[in-house]
Amino acid sequence: MAIHPTFVHFHTGILAAVAVVVMINLLLRLMYREAIRTPGTRMAKIFHELDIFIFWGNIIGLIGLIAGMVTGFMEPAWPVDILIADPIMRFKILWSVIATELYIFLVVVRAKVGDRIWVGRVSFLTYGIVAIIGGMLMVFLGALGGVAVYGESILDPLLHWIGLPWP
């Protein structure tokens, strides 16, 4: 009985959405720095709400990502030997683990530093870039899951262009 699909779609969607919101926040941070730092302004409120969405989105997404990885190894029709024989599954296993590391970093750093993560140039750029990379990984992993199940994905041209999966 397929259990993995039950756990993979939600966190993929939320982490991809987080990446988009991070891009918005990065733009806001670069374009309206002073307004964001002024309490009570509309821009500061919007920025704060988006920051909260990113933080909780990353937490929920991380939990879903781990659940997705665990259930990925629980499919009776896909024992580990079969998974490893498939380049798509090899890619998904490797980059799922790396994505988990990225999201642990994002959650821990944001929890520890708070919204001051958006103050320093190094911290907000690192936070933003890692979140965007994580979101892109989620999209690619989801697309490759689609290829594994349906034989094709709407992202096929992009996957072929990049040459995924490696190796």
Place this chain on the structure above:
Amino acid sequence: MILIFGFLSTILIVTAGANIVSATLTQTAECGGCHDNAASININTDVTGTVAASVDEPFTVTIDATGGAILLRIEKSWSTVDNDMFDYSTQVVHDNGAGDTNSAEGEISVEIEVTPLVGGQYTLRIWVGGEYPNANSVDIEVDVEGATTGFTPTEPVDPAELISIWYTMMFILIPLVGIIMIILAIYIIRRA
């Protein structure tokens, strides 16, 4: 920042290098390596006897797979046959996916245009997979008339080599990313 960009660039270079070895998006091994040959999956073609063909002149093979067929696949890298001596209009067809003209569940009907690349006598193999571990294959003998030189098939990819590269990446990349993320986290937390 320099650290993270440098690291990600390194990943890109390393993995892109690995990609040269992996020429295909899909599974490279023959289905029979992992699946069982199951008589429940029936494959019929419109081919009777040996196909007489000519170099660069495509011919059409009609394939009907029933009995729980989920995926039809032709890989050029299967080293036990001569699939790399031909080009195909499609190499992967899913049940009710693109190319499947049979809307019934578990049945695939497809017309594949096959173009011979070099003269000679060849065996072309098509695999159809169903629910794991069911799979079955059909071989088509093709006698190709035309030049027997001037074409070198791509070296088949060795799946064991790819798995070895993947293991190396698992053992190097995962700890490396972990260490870099820890260093970055410490740096950001201390500076905040």
